[in-house]
Amino acid sequence: MGNPKAFLEIHRQEAGYRPIHDRIHDFGEVEQTLNTKERKAQASRCMDCGVPFCHWACPLGNKPPEWNDALYRGDWELAYRLLNATNPFPEFTGRICPALCEKACILNLIEHEPTTNREDEASITEAAFREGYVITHHPKRNGKRVAVIGAGPAGLAAANDLNLKGYEVTVYDRHEAAGGLLRYGIPNFKLNKAIIDRRMKVLYDEGIKFVFEADIDLQHLSLANEFDAVVIATGTPTARDLKIPGRELKGVHFALDILSQQNRILDGIEFKKDEIVTAKGKDVLVIGGGDTGSDCIGTAHRQGCKSVTQIEIMPKPPVGPEDPKNPWPAYPRTLKTTSSHEEGCTRRWNINSLEFIGKDGKLTGVRVQEIDWKPNPEGGRPLMVEKGKPEIIKAELVLLAMGFLKPEHPQYPKNVFVCGDAANGASLVVRALASGKQTAAKVDDFLKK
Structure with missing residues (x-):
C-alpha cells in the first residue's frame, strides 16, 4: 500500500x-x-x-x-x-x-x-x-482429450484452463465464431468484437482447436465416447416468451433477434431486406428492465428510432446508493441508469402487458395495465392487483427482453460436466467465467483419478 x-x-x-x-x-x-x-x-x-x-x-x-x-x-x-x-x-x-x-x-x-x-x-x-505482456503458453500434453461444447465465456474459460493443464481441447460451437453472448448478445458499443478476436488469437496459438457451426445433439451425446471428458457450456439459448394475444404480429421480436443481427451486420454479414429487424423511424417498446433491455435501447437509438419506452412488470428499485434489503457488502438492488438510458428513454415500472395490437398483420401498439403488488397472505410470491384502467402504448417494434429459461439436461455419463449458464441459469459473465474455471478443475480431478 x-x-x-x-x-x-x-x-x-x-x-x-x-x-x-x-x-x-x-x-x-x-x-x-x-x-x-x-x-x-x-x-x-x-x-x-x-x-x-x-x-x-x-x-x-x-x-x-x-x-x-x-x-x-x-x-x-x-x-x-x-x-x-x-x-x-x-x-x-x-x-x-x-x-x-x-x-x-x-x-x-x-x-x-x-x-x-x-x-x-x-x-x-x-x-x-x-x-507484449500477454504471452503464449505451450503446455506439455498429457495425452488426454476434452471436448467443450459452447464457445461463450464459460466454455472459453474451461477450455483455457484445461489447455494450460495439458489436455488437448476441442471447442464446438453452433455459431460461426466464438464468444457466445459476448459476441452475439452484447452490443459493440459496450464490447468491440475486435477485443474477442484478439484473445481468440492467443487461444488458437496455445493449441485449442475450434469447430464452428457444429450441431451437437445433447440428448444423444456421442462425444462422450470420443473424448475422455466433455464440458457442456451451451448457455441459456431459450428466451422467455410473452404469450399474450397478438404475439404473431409482425414487429414482435426477442431481444437477441435485433442484438445478434446488428452485431453480425457490423461484422460484414448481409441479410435479405425482409429478414432485417430494425428500429429505424419506429416507436420502440422494450419489455424487460434488465441489461438486455438496456442494450436494446442503445441499439434502437443507433438504428434511428423515433422513440423508446421500456416497461418492467416489477416495482421500481430504490434509488441508491444504499439498498436496505441488501446492505453492504451485498450487491445493492438499486435503480441502474446505463449509458443507453442516458441517450433517451421513457422508463416505467409495475406495468403488465395484456395484448399486442395490430393492423393488417403489423404491430401498432401494446395494451398494458398498471398494477400493484400486495403481500400474499399465504406467503410466497406477492399478488398482482390491477391499478387504474388499461392503456395502449404506441409501438411498431416490440423487443422482448425478459430473460432466459434455465435449460433442462438429461442424465449424462460420468465424464460429462455442465457449467456456466447451462448449469445455473442466466447470470453474469464473471460468474460464467468462474464456473468454467471450477468445472475445469473438476474435470482435471476426475481424469487424474
Missing part, C-alpha cells in the same frame, strides 16, 4: 462516456479512459484492507489490493500477472462486469466512492496487450 492516505485525499474519478450527440451515431465503445497519471492515482485509493471484501464479492476471487498496488507503483506487467492469475479474460470483465467488488469495497460503505476496480482492470489489460 504505497500511499496510505490516498483514499482520504483523492476522490473517485470515472472515465465517463463519450458525448451523447457523438456516440449515438456509431457503434464504437461508449466508455472513455483516463490517462496513465489519473489511472495510477485511482489505483492508489485502494486501502489494502485487513479483510478485502472485494475479494470476497468477486466470483473469480480477484485480488484488487494486489494489482491496484502494482498499478499505482507503475509495474503494469506485475499488475497484469496478478490479475490474470485469477481472471482468464480481464479485457471482457473490465468492460461489462457490474463490478461486484466495487459495491463490496470499504470505501463504498464509508463514502460511496469505491475504488475504480473495473476500469483499472481494463486499463491494466490494454497495457498488457499493448506492451
Whole structure:
C-alpha cells in the first residue's frame, strides 16, 4: 500500500462516456479512459484492507489490493500477472462486469466512492496487450482429450484452463465464431468484437482447436465416447416468451433477434431486406428492465428510432446508493441508469402487458395495465392487483427482453460436466467465467483419478 492516505485525499474519478450527440451515431465503445497519471492515482485509493471484501464479492476471487498496488507503483506487467492469475479474460470483465467488488469495497460503505476496480482492470489489460505482456503458453500434453461444447465465456474459460493443464481441447460451437453472448448478445458499443478476436488469437496459438457451426445433439451425446471428458457450456439459448394475444404480429421480436443481427451486420454479414429487424423511424417498446433491455435501447437509438419506452412488470428499485434489503457488502438492488438510458428513454415500472395490437398483420401498439403488488397472505410470491384502467402504448417494434429459461439436461455419463449458464441459469459473465474455471478443475480431478 504505497500511499496510505490516498483514499482520504483523492476522490473517485470515472472515465465517463463519450458525448451523447457523438456516440449515438456509431457503434464504437461508449466508455472513455483516463490517462496513465489519473489511472495510477485511482489505483492508489485502494486501502489494502485487513479483510478485502472485494475479494470476497468477486466470483473469480480477484485480488484488487494486489494489482491496484502494482498499478499505482507503475509495474503494469506485475499488475497484469496478478490479475490474470485469477481472471482468464480481464479485457471482457473490465468492460461489462457490474463490478461486484466495487459495491463490496470499504470505501463504498464509508463514502460511496469505491475504488475504480473495473476500469483499472481494463486499463491494466490494454497495457498488457499493448506492451507484449500477454504471452503464449505451450503446455506439455498429457495425452488426454476434452471436448467443450459452447464457445461463450464459460466454455472459453474451461477450455483455457484445461489447455494450460495439458489436455488437448476441442471447442464446438453452433455459431460461426466464438464468444457466445459476448459476441452475439452484447452490443459493440459496450464490447468491440475486435477485443474477442484478439484473445481468440492467443487461444488458437496455445493449441485449442475450434469447430464452428457444429450441431451437437445433447440428448444423444456421442462425444462422450470420443473424448475422455466433455464440458457442456451451451448457455441459456431459450428466451422467455410473452404469450399474450397478438404475439404473431409482425414487429414482435426477442431481444437477441435485433442484438445478434446488428452485431453480425457490423461484422460484414448481409441479410435479405425482409429478414432485417430494425428500429429505424419506429416507436420502440422494450419489455424487460434488465441489461438486455438496456442494450436494446442503445441499439434502437443507433438504428434511428423515433422513440423508446421500456416497461418492467416489477416495482421500481430504490434509488441508491444504499439498498436496505441488501446492505453492504451485498450487491445493492438499486435503480441502474446505463449509458443507453442516458441517450433517451421513457422508463416505467409495475406495468403488465395484456395484448399486442395490430393492423393488417403489423404491430401498432401494446395494451398494458398498471398494477400493484400486495403481500400474499399465504406467503410466497406477492399478488398482482390491477391499478387504474388499461392503456395502449404506441409501438411498431416490440423487443422482448425478459430473460432466459434455465435449460433442462438429461442424465449424462460420468465424464460429462455442465457449467456456466447451462448449469445455473442466466447470470453474469464473471460468474460464467468462474464456473468454467471450477468445472475445469473438476474435470482435471476426475481424469487424474
